[in-house]
Amino acid sequence: MGADLPDYYFRVRENGAAVFRIGTENRQRRIEMVEIAAVNVKNGNIKPHGDVELTKADRTAIEDWLAARQAQMAAREVDDILRTVDHLNLTTQWAQSRATDAQLEAVTDTLLLAMHDLRTMLVKRKADRLGKAEA
Incomplete structure (x- = not known):
């Protein structure tokens, strides 16, 4: 079973993750995290836990996970917007x-304000992008 396990486990939290090193090299062959x-x-901050000194392999694994997680979160964000559409x-x-x-009476004013706010921001950002393209 030990050979099938990854070397690291990332417990996802709201703003990132807690990183655990996985080990099974003990007498009972129990999984240690x-x-x-x-x-x-x-x-992108990586903060060692307690007195732990991160090895180069630890840092590389964490940085790889961080890059993949940031890409995943960016893709999810775009997907969420497309779902909103x-x-x-x-x-x-x-x-x-x-x-x-x-x-309709219960939702119209709230929807109109939210859509107006969104439209205003989208038009402003588009104008900014067009201005940069011309410059």
Whole structure:
């Protein structure tokens, strides 16, 4: 079983992960998980746990995981936005075909403000990008 296990385990937390070194080299062949570091995905900080000194292999494994996790989170973010576009389309269909006057009254102002805010920001950012392209 020990050969099938990875050398490291990353327990995902809200802003990163706790990193554990996996070991089975003991008399009972039990799986040992020793916490060696904490990683912050947002700023890339790697902080050794307690008195642990990270080896080059530890740092390489953590940095590889960090890069993969950041790419995964970026892809998820774009996917979430595309799902929002789908949800907006479903909301439009609902408002057109099934919503009652009372339901529309309950959501219209909030939706209009949120859409206005989004539109304003998108137009501003697009103008910024076009300005940079011309420069």
